[in-house]
Every structure is written in structure tokens, then in C-alpha cells.
Amino acid sequence: MATAKPVTNGLDQVRDIIQRLQAPITDLPTLLALLCAPLAALGLLPPRFRDHNQNPLPDGAFKLGRHISSIQEAILLKIVPTWEQELRENDVLLLADQYFCPDSFWCATDEAGDIALLAYSTLLSTPLTVYSLRLLSRLTREYPIDRLFQAVFARKGSKSALSPHEYQKRSIQWEDCVQNIVSVPAKVANAALANKIAIPELLEHGAYFNNLCIRYEQLICSLSTAPLNSDIVSSVAYLLGKLVNVGVFPPTRPTSRSQPSFFLSTLSSIRGNLRALNGAQYASLWHEILDQLPSISTTQSILTSLFSSLSIGFDSDPGVGPNARVKAEASLLLDVVGHLGEARGELWDSITSITLSRGWTEWHARILVCWVAGAQSDNVDDATIGAWLSTVVDVWSSPDHIKYSLLSQHQYLTSLLLFTISYLPPSSPHLSSIGLSPTFISGVGTYISHNDQGVRLCGMLAAEVVAHRTGRELAFGDWDGDSPGKAWARNLRQKLQFRDIDALLDEDDVDIDVPTPAEQAQVQVTEGHPTQKPTIVLATESGYDSDDSLVGYQSEASSRSASPTPSELAEIEKEPTLNVGVKKVARPVYLAQLGELLRSQAGTQGKDDPHHADKIEMALNCAEELIRRKRNYGIELEENAVNLVYALVTLQDNYDLDNFESKRQAALNALVSCCPRKAAPCIIEQFFVNQYSISQRYVMLNAIAIGARELASLPMPPSASSIPADRPSFPSKLLPAHLHTKYLAAGDTNQIQQITDNLSRVAIDKTKSDDGDKVPGIARERRLRINQSSKITAVEPLKKNNQFPWQNAPPVKNTTFTEVAAEYFIIPFLNRFWVFIRDEQTREERTAHLSGRARYHGAGTGLILNPIVLSHFLSTMTVLVHAAQNAPEWLAIIAPEALEFALTVGTRPISLPDDDDEHSTVTGQSPEESARNKEASVLSASLELALIVLDGAKEVDDGRSLGLEHTALLMGTGEWAGTLFARLESGRKAEGGGGVQDIKLRRAAAGVLLKVDEITSKWRRSMIDSANI
Template identity: 55%
Template sequence: MFLSSDDHPLGLDVLFAKVVDLWTDSDHIRHALLSQHKSDDKATDLTALLLITMNYFPTPSPAHELALSTPFIQSISTYISHLDPSVRRCGMLVAEEVARASGKTLDFGEWEGDEQGKAWCKQLRELLRETDADVDNLPEDELEDNSQPEKRPPLVDIEESTPSNITIQAPASGYDSDDSLTGYASPTSSRSASPTPSELAEIERDPTLGVGIKKVPRPVYLAQLGELVRPTGGLQSGDEQNNATRIEVALEVAEELIRRKCGYGSELEENAINLVYGFIGLQDNYDLDDFSQKRQAALNALVACCPRKAAPTIIEQFFTTQYSTDQRFVMLNALGLGAQELASLPVPELTGRQPLLSEKIAFPSKQLPPSLHKKYLTTGDKLSTNNPIHLLLDGISQLAVEKSKDAAADKVPELVRERDLRIRRPAKVAEVSSSSSSARTALTKALKDTGSGHPQLTTFTEVAAEFFICPLINRFWLFLRDEQTREERTAHQPLLHRYRGAGNGLVLSALVLGRMLETLAVLVHVARNAREWLAVIAPDALELAITLGTRPISRGEGVDENDGPGREEKSSLPGESGSGKEAALLTAALELALIVLDGCLDLDGGRSLGLDHTALLMGSGEWAGKVFGSLEDGAKVLGGGGAQEMRLRRAAAAVVLKVDELTSKWRRSMVDMSVV
């Protein structure tokens, strides 16, 4: 596979040119599968072939010309903007290696860990380093034909400074593997020696050096916590050095203090909105340890402990234009994880640590010391992703797909009878005393009237429609109306002065909008037992999914900035001509529709959706069938490369099966839409 530059210089040049042309092709970057970018089974993949071929060139490496090539630089930006982390890291790896080969320094960071393509990148780096080492360690008789051996600095004369009883032998001439251990002469440095870690710790403990530094007290009340994260008096001169300590103390105690105040008095309700504003607006300007995890935990606690105040405030701030994409993701994660906690469902932990309340309640003898307990955590408990909503939605959609398989098996009587005999158990009958139940009801009413007893905890079904799902859907429609109105007002302006509502980092971008639909899907699934689910939540959520999956939300949707203004989109998916849906947005919309249809089948067999909202049901089936058929015909979806294509195909096929299952039950009772 590998060619020598001396034997086949022309063949190596042609191979490298072909690989570069294919690797920088925009269609390959967006639509190729992950196995075509990289593979873990030692098969031929394009990224490894590009780097290894470049590494086999002699000293005038083509990396210098490649680093200055315009198509290569544009392809790197396309790789970095890819939604699949593994494909994105392929472009980052090639950019770093090309910069290193051309004598420059480039480091994207975030290479720690073994997930999402990081392990494969490390293996490829080690392979490239081994290739360089093999070339550098050639014997001297082979190096004499090409160039003179490198001259070494003179050895230090240390015979005068050594004791007489120690004999030092001079190194033999020629190559020696221990030459790297030989000392060389170096000028004496005038700088003082660097302090040791123990000396640095002693200097830090010196009280005379901390004069003028204010110690931030730990807050006891939520008003004090709000003053730390959102000071009302403004920053005075000389207070900038204490900002890092102030934010660090606030993040350290925020989650515990919020949960401690839950259900006792009105202190939490009075300060919840101010705390939401403060924690949402925080930014990691001082590079604090575990900043993102602690801020996320504080917002999760606010949503779980005070949902009637925190959730509407977060939704209101989500549709403002003053926040970054990372801050919007934090808001959506807080809504989804807070709903999971209110519904008493398991919440994924990002940092691998146990929940706060479990650490406070657990008996000390049941755990190892803190250092050993952290050391022996299993790898399955540590999640290195910053998208817990995606993990929750993946499990929910997979469960809905498996239900479709079971429904297909229900049509065979033999399989149904065999499964009932193996799984179903007889129901147990228990006698309930009427006198005891009435006494318990009277006692509960008396406790509520007197205000004593334990605080009443809010369940998610009580607040799902009024404070979570309906405000999120309604505010999105208002925001979309305002954005489209602004686009229409500037449509007559030149292209440079036209307003675009779906740009990068905005709410209507595919990345943010797809995450919002994923969060809404989790909220809809968790609120399945709410009273308003069949009549309000299910049709509203399905209408939103169909609209975002079929209609353009912006004039610039589906137009790729790297392809130029004259290129038309190749996608033939539903939508207006010249526009195409991003794969992430289309997948999230289909998964939201799948969860709605699955919930309707479980609750009432699809009766309310099929009879009261027939148009929505038929529209979802037609939309999913069009998407699935287009994918089977080979249509390319914008941003559909990597693992995204598999999720898109699975979601479209599952929606088609769910619609077919629902319509087969209520087809005779549905209104004939062709007559209407």
C-alpha cells in the first residue's frame, strides 16, 4: 500500500493529489458515512490514507502548499461545522498534522478521553510518530549516502570535578543508543531556581501575602446567593480580582442551598426568578473547575424545586437574542432534566458523581473514602457528553420502535398466546378497609388546613401543560412570526442588507432548533399521564413537528454558505423548491412525531388523534413516507453524514409504521379527507 518516494515519486504525488481532492470534496464531507471518513477495523479510510501518504514524502513536504490551499482551508471549516463529533475530529486531526508538518503549531484541545473518535485519532497519531521514528533511526552508513551526519556539541570535560575512585569511559565513536544520556556544555543561567510545590503551598498559606484580598462568606439565604451571581450594586473599583472567588463560592453551594430551601416557606419562590437570570447569564471567564456541571446542577435544582417560577422564566429567556448557543443548551437541559426529576425518573449524571441528596443521606460505612470512591467508579457511570437530552431521547425512541415490532407480532395468535403464558401474572386482590381510607383522607385534609405536616411535592403532570410544554410551543410560534416578519420587511433590500433569522447561533438555526425539538420530545413523553395530554399536548406537539419538518422557517434555510449563491440544493425532501432541511432538525421532528403517536396508541389506542385530528395524522404519515422514500431513492440530506443518517432512517420508518397501526384501527370511523 505504501510507496517509497525514491522508487515511485510520480506515483506518490498522484496518489496524494487524488486523496486530497476526495477528502476536501464538500459532498463527501456532508453525506459520507462515518466508515468512509474513518474506520476501526484497519480498513482503508480516507483520513488515515491522507496523513500516512503525506508522512512518506521527503523533506520538501507538500504540507506547506496544502496549508495555504484555499480548498483545503474551506474543507477544514466544513469539517469543523459538521454535527457528528467523530467526523468533526477527523478534520481537526488533519489540520493539526498538516500544521505540524509545515512547521506551525495548531492545537484544538479536547483530545482527552476515548469516546466519539478520540481513541481512533490517538492511534493514528501514534502510527505517524512511529513512522517518523523509523526514518530518524536509520543507521549511519545509510545516512552517509544522502547527507552528512549531524554534528554534536562538544562534550563537557568533567574529569577534574569527579572523584579519583570513579572511572569514566569516553563514548566509542559511531552510533550509540545511549548518546542521549551524554551531558553537553551549556552556559550557566543567571535565573533563580523555580520554587517547588511545597514552597508554593507555603507561600500561599502565608497570611502576610494576602493583605487586601477579601474573603467571600458562604451564603446562608437565597438572597445572598443571588447577590453573588447577579450583584445589584455594580462592580466597584478594585473588585474585579474578587469576582472569580465570588462566582466559585456561589457555584459551590448553589445546588445544595436551593434544594435545602425547597418546600419550606416562600423564600425559594421569591428568589427563583432572580437566580434563574443570574445562573443563565454566567460565563466561564475565569476558567473555574467544573463550571458547566455546577451551573447546570443549579438550574436543574431550580426547575425541580420551583417549576412554576423557574420553567416559564427559562422559556422566556430562551427566545431572547442576548445568549450564546451554549447558554441556550443549558436552558434546554435544565427543562428536560428538571422534568425527569419531577416525574421521579432517573436523571443522567454528566460528571459521574452521585446525586447530591444520595451523598447526604448515605450512611458513611456503606461507602469508601471520597478519594477511593471516586477512583473506583465504573466507566459506565461516567458520561462524557454534554447532551443528556439526546441520551434520553435515544432511549425513548428506541423503546417506541420496539413497540412497533411487538405490535407486528401481535397479529400472529400463536405468538400472542405464548407470550401471555410466559409474561403475564395473575393480579393480586387486596382488601381495603373503608373506615381506614376515610380516616386517612380526613387526616390529610386536616393537615392541609392547619398548614402542618410535610411539604407537598409538585409532580410533573400537574405543571407539564401550563408551565412547560404549552409556553414553549406558544412562545416559539410568536418568535417565528416575528422573525418571518422581519425577513419580509428587508426582502427588497440588497443581499448584504437582508435579515436572516436562521443564521449560526440563532434560535432558528438547525443546531439550536433541533435541540429544542429533542427537549420538547422528552417533555411530551414524561407528561404522558397529564390530563391535558390527549386533548392539548399531543395535537399541538404533532402540529409543530410536521410544520418544522415540511415548511421552510426562513428564507435562507437549506442554502449552504460554502457552496456559493448560485448552487441549488440536491435534497428532494418535503419543502419548497430550492430549500432543504438539515438532517438534525428533520430527525428531531420525526422523533417528536413518533413519541406523540406512540403515546396516543398507549393511552386510548389512537382514538382521539385519529377521529378528532385526522388531518394531522394523515399529514404525518404522508410526510414520513415521503422522507423514507426519498432516502431509499438516494436523496442526500444536508448534514446527513455520519451516524445521523441511521437515526433519520429509523425515525422515518418508525413513524410510517405507527401511522399505519393507528389508521388500521380507526379507518372506518375517520372522516374521508378526499371529500373535504
């Protein structure tokens, strides 16, 4: 019992390592220590990581088959999504790769082979990522199928033969391995399409299976050097059958690189191995594998692909006389498939079915007959030739064949029949029986009576040749001329005088190069685009050259040393001896760590922290990437989204960091698009807090708008994350309100303004004739209903628990904007705005009797009701409403609420004018009149919002909901736009207008008038009837 205690402790230590790998890890040294211990126990730890093995495992504690899959799962699902960037930067990602694809130093060990076998199962049973595809690509290159076969059946530790029980166990392991291997391209393609990631070149369908075919042929070559039992051959044949099922044995020659072909990839290697010293053993193994195939259809697929590959590289006209290339290909068939003279019934049935039911070429006919004859001139198999001739005559004389086959099929079978007859001597009994056969005689009569002259010539030629070979006289004559089929008949009659089996072989005939589609494409590219260009030599004539008068002079040497180059400065900065005590800020791998870096300014050290600027810079550099990477990774993003919003919104550029604004904006955009249910309400709430500057409010509005368009899969602005950072966030706090627009940089609003301008232009350009593509009334009624939960909840049947927990989880569904538009974006924004404006107007009323600075002004500098911020708020609402057009709440809630909001902001006073306002002072207007005189930017933004709402209502249900259910609102909008348009036409100017702003205002007002007129003209009669009721 004392000896078992260390093992128990060791098992507990292994379980503790696995549990800690599945839980969050605080720092990189801890992670390295956890990863090193199991590898050291297996003897696969690279030497440079031995210092990190602080807690080695006892001998025998770590069981590879029992524990390695759990660690692989933890690495793929927990470690890599969080620590990949950190591991890559510190050049220690190899340690994680070692658990899937041990490097070449340990490739030959049994442990490395077992890890590779289990790696395929783990990688293919978990969601595939970029990291997983990289590992699969390495496994394909470093652990091919022949190495995996060795890992299953040929372990170094076992010298004795496998017992039946052990072979059965390993056979099951091999079948699982084959199943994983052949499923890689399909699963990779599905994952790449779903996740929009690139497929590595080695994992593309054609390249992967071509490489697999090459390695399979090398496996056969390596196994042929030693005697094998039938069980091992059966396992090798199992893989060949799987390759047939996935389509690597095409019936015709592939025409593109994406179509794999076994023989196109391996035929040249097969020829070379057949000529090697152990060529006989190699050919014998091929015979055994073909005999072990599970079905005749599998054998037929392989032989069909082999025959179609034989025709590659030949000329269109074989020529007259014995052809050594035909004999070489027949010898190849003899070596790979075997001799048909033996009692191989299934093989005979497969060959006859393939060769007699398809239209091959004359080359195939000559190769096939030479192969059937034995491919040896001194040993022609007359018995097999006779049996083959009888089979061919039966098909050739068939009435159905004569009546329905094409001319090419007739010529092929006639060639096959006559080439077979040419191999028989005139005294052969098989030839005599054919001449007197009723089947053949009736077939000739059917041919001669055929309507097609080419088909008649086939029967006439066969009858003449058979009669001549059997010593009889028969001559139909009329073989001269250019009529269809006569040239073919004359050419074939000449070729029948020679036998290809009598040709002499040399090396040139045996080495038949078969170019692959990729090689052919490369040749075409090389021929079309020469790689070398002619050298251009510029020679000047002897004589005067203006450069001859330029004479250099020597300057005095400077006592100053040369200034260091930027690369030298970077090296000096990285010098460890000069940075003693300087602590490098670690890259955050969890969102909680990111939040700590962003909130470090509010810590105990605050701005006195010497590393505060480095922390903020590191956080901004990796904020967007980390947030997007955690999108579908558990609930970590939901737990930290609110804290990150607070940290990013309140962040100040106190250190003049590079691209501060663009990086913060990109991080907030990512938060809204990746976690809309948490980030959007938080940003909306913070927007109405009075502590933020205009620049910070712009960032919040941009994040809401751009995040919404990303959720709705709408085109993003090209400058979504490129806000200029080399300008002050606000020009001055002392400028009067009407000068802020002049001096405030337009970079913050360009993104949203460009989107709203495009939306308005598209809406205005639509004509009244666009009435054919509208949503029908049934769809409108469905949109008006807000989905309610069913009163009866269906109970799903219990499913069988899978091996891995993530397989039981439902697939992750990304949130769309239509699901969250009303509940988390538009309605909360509008409700908080109404509450905010109520509070602001109440504060203004309380101080209305005061004067000067004692009087509160809700639209003062930097506040939300300021025209600058309010117009941008309206533009943001326009973007949100347009993106939510397909939401189920659009007609009933979003459209009327947004239209009422636009009408209210455009017509009602938002805030009392400031006493210091120059316009009101000069014109002498009352506060109420001045408040009603809106800024041009606010008016145009309100009209654009109304325009988008009306255009959406016209698109969804032809404006029926607004026209019949919100008639007063629709008519009020039209009256407002008409009055404003009439004033502009009469020459009156809006405050803050002029130039482009006037054009936008006129265009928006005209667009609203047009849309209201379209809707009212469509539903005017119903609107009148409903008003009377």
C-alpha cells in the same frame, strides 16, 4: 419594685434573643453572640466561646424549662437549615449542639440533664433531618436511660425525700421521657424512608433497643445500692412494661441482629451482679420490679423470654447425672424471679401458664423443677413440689392434651412430671396421693389406648415410675429396641436416678457465656476469612543478577532550591501573614446572598473588583446544594428563583473557572426541579431573547429537559452535571452556518441526544402485539377531562391546636411533572415559539427586497432558528412530551399540539436561505425550494418528536384520540414520513446528512410510518365513518 426591674429587663432580653433567632440573621458573629448568651446564663458555655458573649443575661433571667424549647425549635427549623455548612466550616457547630447534648464536661450537671430531656421532646416533635439524627445518636450514647432517670428523680440540689406532689410531677415527666425514648427507632425509620437518608448505627432498631436494655440493667444495679420506696420502683417497672410493649422480650431466641432481646443483651451482666457484694439487694430489687408490673400478660412475656434465653449454650443431650449448669440456671431464676413457695398467686399462675402450655425442652424441665424445689440441696421445698406436682398431673392427664398435643409436647410434660416426682421421697404423702389419684389413673388408661406408639410409651413410662416410687410392682416390658420413643424412655429412666439440685457449683458452671447473634456472625466471618495471610518471602539464589551491574553515580549539586510541593503551596496560600488585607468570601446561607454573589459582575465595581472571581467561584460551588436545601423551606426559593435564573443564564466565564459550565448547569437543573412554577417559565421566556449565545441556549434547554425528567422521577443521564469546561463555548463567529456542526463540541447536546436516541429506539422496538397492557376506555375518558374545581367547597372541621405551629401545617408534597407539564413547560414553550417565528418571518419579509448583509436572516449564526439550536430545541420538546405522558392534559392538548409542531417544523419553511449559503448558490435553487430542503438534524429531530407522540398515544388509548379526533393531522404525519422515506430510499440525501445522521433519519421515518400504520389499522373503519359524517 426596684429589684424586679432588672429581671423584667432580663426577660425582655431573653425574648429578644428568641425572636432574633427565629428571624433571618445577617452574619456569623451575630449568630454566635445570640447563641452564647443563654448558654452562659446556664453555665454550659464552652470556654473558647466566651469572647462571643457580648451581651450577657442577668442572673435568673433565663428559665431553662420555659425558654430552652423555643431556642431548640429555632435552631432546628431556622438556624441549622441555613447556617449548618458555615458553622461546620468554622468549627463552631458545637455551640448549636450544646443546646441539645451538652458535652461530657457538663454531663453530670442538673442543667445538662434537663436539656437532654427537653431535647428528646423537641427533636421528635419536629421533622427529622440528618442533623437531628446525629443529635439523637449522640444523646443515645452520652445521655442513656439511667442518666435521664437521674435527671428526673435524683437531682443534686435536693437532699430530702420527694413529696407526693413533687413525685407525681416528676412521674409525669418520666412517663413522657420513656414515651419519647421507646419511639425513637420508629420515628427515625419513618423519616429515613421518607427523606431517603441513612440511619445511624446506634439508632437502628436492634442496636438501639439492645443498648437501651443494657443501660436499664445498669440502672437497676445502681438503684440496688440504696433503699428505695415503692414509688421509685413503680417508675422503674413502668419502663420495663414499655420495653415489653415494643417487643424486646421475644418468646424465642433472636436469629438476627435486627431483633432486640433484653436477656440476650443483659443476662451475663445480671449473673455478674448477682455474685457481687450487694447481690442480695440486687435480686430483691428485681423481685419488687416484677411484682410492680401492670398486668399478668406483661409478666408472662418477660418470663417466657427469660426461659427461652436459658437454653442458649447447652448441648442437645444433657447427659446422665447431676448437672451443675442446670442448678446454676435454676439459681438464676430463684434470684431474679424469686421463690415460688411464697404466697405469690399471680406469679404462680404466670409460671404454670408458660411452662405447661408450650413445648419446651428437657433442659427447661430440669431447670424448672430444680427452681421449684428451691435450688438448694439442703432445703428442698416439699410443699411447693407437691403443689407443682398436682398442677402438672392435671395437665398431663387432660384428655384434650392426650388427644391433640404433639409427641414433643407429650415427652416434655412427661419429663416434667417424672423429674418432679424424683425430687420427692418415697414416703411423701404427695407422691402417694398421686399414685391413688383417679385423675392420674384415668390419664394412664387414655395414654395406653392412644394410637401413636410414642404417646403410649409416655403413659406407660409414667405409670411404671410412679408405681416403683410408691413401692408397687408394675412392668409393661418391651422397652428394648429402636422403635420410636423407646430410646428416649430408656435415657429418661436413667436420668431420674439423680437430682440436679445435688450438683456442686463452681465458677465455670456459673459463668455461662451466651454469644449474641452479632458475635456468632463475627466468629463465622473470622473462620471463613482469616485476617492474616501467609508471608511470602522471595529469595534469590547466589549468582549473577542483572541488577548487580547497575551502579549509581553522584550528580553535581544544583544551586537552585527545591521547588515547593503542592501541599506547601497550599500552606503558603493560607498563611495569614502573607494575606494581609485579603478578605475571604463568605459562604452564602440565603438565596438572596447567592444572587448577590452571582450578580456582582453587574455592580459598581464590575470586573475591576479584585474579589469578583472569588465571589463567582464561591457562588457556583454552593449554588446547587443551597437551592436543593431550600426546596421545602418556606417561600424563600419561590421569591428568589427568577433572580437566580437571570443571574445564572447571563453569567459569563470571564475568569476561566474550574468546571464553570457543569456547576452552572447543575444549579439551573436544581432550580427547575425544585421550583418548576417559577424557574421553568422564566427560562422559557429568556430562551427566545436574542442576546444569548448558542452555549447559553444549550444550558437553558438542558435545564428544562433534565429538570423535567427529575420531576417525573425518570432515570437521569450519567453526565447530567459533567460538561467539559476546558473548551471554548463556541468555536468561531466567522464560520459559515453549515460548518458549525462540524466544529462545535458535542458535549452540550450529548445529554439530551442520548435520551432522545434511547426513547426512539424503545419506541421503534415495540411491536404490534403489545396490545394487552393498554389503558381502558374509562381511563381514557377520565384523561380527556381537565379537572375543574368543585362548585361546593368542603369546610374542614376545626382541629385542636397543637403545641407547635408546624404540627398544624399540612405535610409538604413535592411537585410532580404531570402537575406542571402542560401549564408551565410544554404549552408555554410552543406558544412562545409560534410568536417568535411569526415575528422572525415578518422581519425577513420586510428586508426581502434587500441583498447582502442588509437582508435579515432569521436562521443566522447563533439564532434560534439555526439548525443547530432548532434541532436541540426539538429534542428537548421530545423529552418533555415523553415525561408528560401520564399528565391529564396529554391526550387532549399535549399530544396534538406537539404532533402539529413536529409536522410544521418538518415540512414548512422556517426561514429564508442566506445569500451566502454555499448550497443554494451552487445548486441554483430558489429561496423557497432551499427553505423546504431541511437540514438532516432538524428532520430527524422532528421525526423523533412525532414518533414519541404517536407511541405515547398508542400506549395511552390505542391511538383513538389522534385517529378519530385529529384524523387529518395523523394522516398528514404519515404522508410526510412516507414521502421522506421514499426519497431516502431512492438515494437522495438530506442537506447536512451523511453517516450516522442518515441512519437516524431513516430509522425515525420508518418508525413514524410504523406507528401511523398501527393506529390507522386499528381505527380505519371508524375514521372512514367519521369522515363520511
